[in-house]
Amino acid sequence: MSKPPTVEDVARVAGVSRQTVSNVLNSPAIVREETRERVQRAIADLAYRPHAAARRLRTRRSSTIGIHLDPYLGGISGVILDRFVHALTERASARGMRVLIYSARTAEEEIERLADLIDGAEVDAVVVTGTFFGDPRTGWLLEREVPFVSFGRPWGGEDVYRSRHTWVDVDGAAGTRAATQHAMSTAGPRVGFFGWPAGSGTGDDRERGWREAMADAEATGPRFESVDGLAVAREVMSAAFADPAMLAGLDALVCVSDAHAVGAHLAAADAGRRSLPVIGFDNTPVAEALGISSIEQSPELVAAAVLDLLMGTTGQAVTLRERASAPEHVLVEPRLIVR
Template structure:
């Protein structure tokens, strides 16, 4: 096995001192930009990875990022967050960082757990998921001056031009817009949307993509509402199809809703009705349902870029300035089965 590159190797390739390499890794802000970039290129070229334990002794940092793990609730769509945490762990390891996963059942409990971890010096930064209107976690972290990034936007008046904090999110409207456009082109103009009850930031964003695509095409369609489970979706779609059988396709806000829609369509004699989900879970793939792939691996990369920059340790909390405070990942429509796949 080849010998792992050392600080001395990086210093030699970059033409700098060993201390300069250490500064770039541990305190990049104090190094001149041109020098820092030269060292970063050498780090990337050699594949150098700082030793986390040694760095902790030198810097009094834990080299650890805390991330909350949602309670297991069964269902279909939780696999997306599982993939995100897995990808975040892999990419943090590549950057010489570790992940500490913790559990909490409510936002209040999550704040208490974060306080314990931060007070004990167990984590340097935090990643939160599942943001929502009036989220108390983001205000608490900002007030305390903790470096953090959210998987989920602030859901403010203008999250892009006037962001409340650093965030990475999937462009839900772009995903449902792509699904609706495909349905309009291949199935007809009566495309329905199956979403969650109004008031969910994520759900409303996904509905917006459907509305925009329908408006652009000069088309109209019904809006069906159901809680995010297969049974509720099946009942709601069954009722809707009985009252409005002219529906040509259904775009759903999640794969759980899409599976319920497909079951309902089959039960009332519309087995060939195209249905589009969101999350691209193994369940949707197994059933041949077209779905929007969120690309959580890209979300994980974006989180670490905002949290750490191109290299080094966690950066100090910084102002969430417009244009540099967010990464919006465009999802990919995966077309299958009777939704038009070849």
């Protein structure tokens, strides 16, 4: 069995000193770009992995990213965050980073948990998920000068594109706009929207795409709403479809989530219109199994963007990038999966 490559092996292949390799690993900004790239190629060619324990002692960094795991609530759409965490873990590992998952029931409890992890040097950076209006976590992390990226925009009255922090999000409006345009072109102009109650940043953004597409086509359609959950969504739409005129006057329905879409699909089937085109959001296995069209968020692309913003694109796995520029943001455009 061959021995794993060492720093000396990397230095020999790159034609540099051992100290230069150490600088590339620990302080890449002080190394000339040409030399840094040569060392990085040698690291990649040799599949060199720094010894994590020694690196932590040397740099006083844990090379660990903390991310909150939402409480398990069941349902359909929770699989999206699971996919994101899985993708983040895989991609962080490829960069020599680890992911530490922690739990908390409220934003305030999460801040307390983060304080313990950061003060104990257990994490170097944080990925915030589930952002919401008035989210206290991002301001707290900014005050502590902790490197972080949020999966989700800083919802609120301010211009989110001039936010004080870096974020990645899925362009929900683009997704529902594409879904609405597809529904109008294939089913008819009377496209309804089934969303969450107003006030949810994500929900309002997705509804905006439907409204914009309908306005562009000078079309109108009904709006329905319910909290998340298949059973309540089915109940709401069953009540709406009890009116034959409502059901007959609807060409298609665009939904804020797959849970809403499945509930609406079942309600339409109960009312004798199984063929009503329904489009969900999240592209979950349940939607696929029922043959329901849905908008794919691509959480794997979100995870890649989060790491690029958090660490930079150089592949450096030791030092999280010090941000000298203005906060950046990435909107990942989802795609419509037609079934």
